[in-house]
Amino acid sequence: MNSSNAEGSLEMRVRDNTDYAGVPVSVINEIDTVSVMRVAIQVHNLDGIVTARRQARALGARAGFSPSDLTIIATAISEIARNIVEYAGSGDITISLLDDGIRLGIEILASDRGPGIADLPRVMRDGYSSEGHLGIGLPGARRLVDEFEIASSPGSGTRVRMRKFSSR
């Protein structure tokens, strides 16, 4: 199962089980996290950062997050969006409301086609900044969410996925 693409893996498992194992699709839906609502934002300036924050708060509220959790989500998405504008110039952020049958949650998927990052362990440490800034955006965002994945290499851009769950 490819954990970097929950939707793709869901489709794959549904197809596999239907074709080969005969497991009802409803069972698959209960055990996999599915996206039930989604919004996509293009980010290339401060307006995009503000929109991403506002949409994350709106979807987060639907997932039942507390006001303080909504602020945490807005902070995490801000850091990632700010990096897109600052280092890649532009990129896309997709925010999804998640439902795994037990918990509701929010997923933030950010991708850009900027210069990419050569040394991921280095940028994930507190205090590293190529620009002489504080260097706490990425490690800070990572601490604020339940799941954090980053994929990047020079020339191919950067992709960040964050998930945070609330209880029903």
Ligand SMILES: Nc1ncnc2c1ncn2[C@@H]1O[C@H](COP(=O)(O)OP(=O)(O)OP(=O)(O)O)[C@@H](O)[C@H]1O
């Ligand atoms: N989307 C991106 N594309 C290319 N490089 C990036 C991207 N995001 C982060 N980086 C690199 O990772 C470094 C660390 O990012 P991080 O957000 O942690 O700190 P920062 O942006 O330098 O400072 P700040 O604390 O203000 O966020 C950046 O200095 C930059 O070199």
Ligand SMILES: [Mg+2]
């Ligand atoms: Mg930053």
